Amino acid sequence: MKKIAVAGTGYVGLVAGVTFAEMGHQVLCVDIDQDKVELMKSGISPIFESGLEELMKKNFAAGRIDFTTDFQSAYKDADAIFIGVGTPEQPDGSANLSYIATVARQIAESVEKDCLVVVKSTVPIGTNDKVEQFIQDFLVNDVRIEVASNPEFLAQGSAVHDTLHAERIVIGTESKWAEEMLMKIYEPFNIPIVSVNRRSAEMIKYASNDFLALKISYMNDIANLCELVGADVQEVARGMSYDARIGSKFLNAGIGFGGSCFPKDTKALEHIAHENGYDLKTVKAAVDVNTEQKVKLFKKAAKRLITFSGLKVAVLGLTFKPGTDDLREAASLDNVKLLLEKGADIFAFDPVGIENFKRFYPEGKNLNGSITYVTSPQAALEDANVAFLYTEWPEVKSVLPNEYTELMQTPLVYDGRNVYSVEEMQQANVEYHSIGRSSTERVREGIVSNGK
Numbered sequence: 001m002k003k004i005a006v007a008g009t010g011y012v013g014l015v016a017g018v019t020f021a022e023m024g025h026q027v028l029c030v031d032i033d034q035d036k037v038e039l040m041k042s043g044i045s046p047i048f049e050s051g052l053e054e055l056m057k058k059n060f061a062a063g064r065i066d067f068t069t070d071f072q073s074a075y076k077d078a079d080a081i082f083i084g085v086g087t088p089e090q091p092d093g094s095a096n097l098s099y100i101a102t103v104a105r106q107i108a109e110s111v112e113k114d115c116l117v118v119v120k121s122t123v124p125i126g127t128n129d130k131v132e133q134f135i136q137d138f139l140v141n142d143v144r145i146e147v148a149s150n151p152e153f154l155a156q157g158s159a160v161h162d163t164l165h166a167e168r169i170v171i172g173t174e175s176k177w178a179e180e181m182l183m184k185i186y187e188p189f190n191i192p193i194v195s196v197n198r199r200s201a202e203m204i205k206y207a208s209n210d211f212l213a214l215k216i217s218y219m220n221d222i223a224n225l226c227e228l229v230g231a232d233v234q235e236v237a238r239g240m241s242y243d244a245r246i247g248s249k250f251l252n253a254g255i256g257f258g259g260s261c262f263p264k265d266t267k268a269l270e271h272i273a274h275e276n277g278y279d280l281k282t283v284k285a286a287v288d289v290n291t292e293q294k295v296k297l298f299k300k301a302a303k304r305l306i307t308f309s310g311l312k313v314a315v316l317g318l319t320f321k322p323g324t325d326d327l328r329e330a331a332s333l334d335n336v337k338l339l340l341e342k343g344a345d346i347f348a349f350d351p352v353g354i355e356n357f358k359r360f361y362p363e364g365k366n367l368n369g370s371i372t373y374v375t376s377p378q379a380a381l382e383d384a385n386v387a388f389l390y391t392e393w394p395e396v397k398s399v400l401p402n403e404y405t406e407l408m409q410t411p412l413v414y415d416g417r418n419v420y421s422v423e424e425m426q427q428a429n430v431e432y433h434s435i436g437r438s439s440t441e442r443v444r445e446g447i448v449s450n451g452k
């Protein structure tokens with residue numbers, strides 16, 4: 001059992017803290033926000049994440065995890081301090097390291113025994129060398145401090161599961177002491193550990209995320225071509241997936257990737273490359289494809305309709321993916337803005353994202369249109385002239401093709417997540433446009449596929 005302090009209780013920090021406690025370590029989580037600390041002490045998780053609150057409460061009751069704003073008492077006698085604070089994107093695409101620097105300074109001023117500082121936050125390659133130097137420069141007591149890199153690969157919505165059942169744990173260290181300390185901490189997880197040097201570990205995080213982003217953008221690029229040549233991207237993906245070298249995951253074409261990682265980490269690596277005088281063409285292409293893909297359906301609909309003004313527009317799904325209330329870089333934000341600018345009256349449904357969305361677009365008049373929030377997909381579809389599907393929530397997927405015909409004034413559907421088969425929408429007499437597949441036209445007697 002090790003004594004562990006965790007700096008930051010966002011997705012990365014809190015999930016790390018809770019899972020370390022679950023594995024038997026003694027954990028103290030530090031956050032600057034007193035209200036958030038009180039909330040967690042009362043058993044409420046500040047983030048919506050499957051299984052997190054239960055595990056947090058269980059380990060709090062067992063005395064293995066606690067929460068505090070008092071960083072000094074948390075850091076002074078910890079065996080290891082994990083840093084999980086944010087590294088948000090700056091206007092030029094680079095990562096903002098000011099939160100890391102603040103924590104590093106606090107650590108330097110607090111530690112009273114030898115301690116391993118482990119950076120879980122995603123940071124530009126070489127940052128951990130600087131963090132170590134920075135801590136040494138400000139160190140108050142005569143103790144041994146080393147910095148290790150331990151990037152995080154969890155996905156939102158399945159963060160606890162991803163951490164407890166990870167495919168690998170990457171540790172980047174510069175000494176046997178640091179490597180052994182991390183090996184000991186992760187021993188109870190029983191997960192393969194990839195031990196590399198610090199800079200390689202930092203790069204593994206970016207290279208992995210950007211590769212996945214690239215895979216998605218590649219499929220979106222192929223999807224756009226499929227539409228032009230009459231192929232079906234889902235059939236194409238299925239055919240590709242049997243090749244073990246390609247794999248079956250992350251081949252879903254859609255309205256682009258969002259979230260807190262892919263958009264930020266692609267731009268960050270592009271920036272790092274640029275700073276080093278290198279043009280990282282592949283990643284740049286992934287970013288460009290994604291930017292266009294997000295508004296693809298809006299552009300298609302804008303060509304099809306004379307105007308959005310005075311039209312009732314159903315929006316199904318707001319979050320960047322199902323299973324989270326996170327809206328960061330969600331395609332819905334770009335699209336709703338465009339729709340409101342064009343005067344649409346939007347009726348939006350999302351099972352958990354509405355409260356966050358209201359911060360961008362409060363209920364009522366907005367720009368040249370309006371937005372009303374509803375509690376079911378059916379309420380959004382009632383009398384609608386057009387529907388846009390942005391997130392494949394189970395509630396959205398469970399809407400039957402016939403319901404579009406029965407509920408909407410005109411069953412015109414733009415599906416950014418390929419939720420339905422073209423055939424079933426054809427049978428239900430819905431004019432259906434999706435990604436990388438043929439569209440259907442609505443006719444009086446049945447539907448004719450126009451192959452576009």
Ligand code: UDX
Nearest residue numbers: 152153154155156250251252254257258259261320321
């Ligand atoms: C991602 C990585 O999966 C995770 O390993 C990393 O640590 C953080 O970034 P996350 O952003 O939570 O996790 O979600 P993820 O499930 O990867 O989806 C990201 C975006 O890509 C979503 O907008 C999703 O809709 C989109 N996506 C994903 C696709 O469009 N197609 C796919 O096939 C997969």
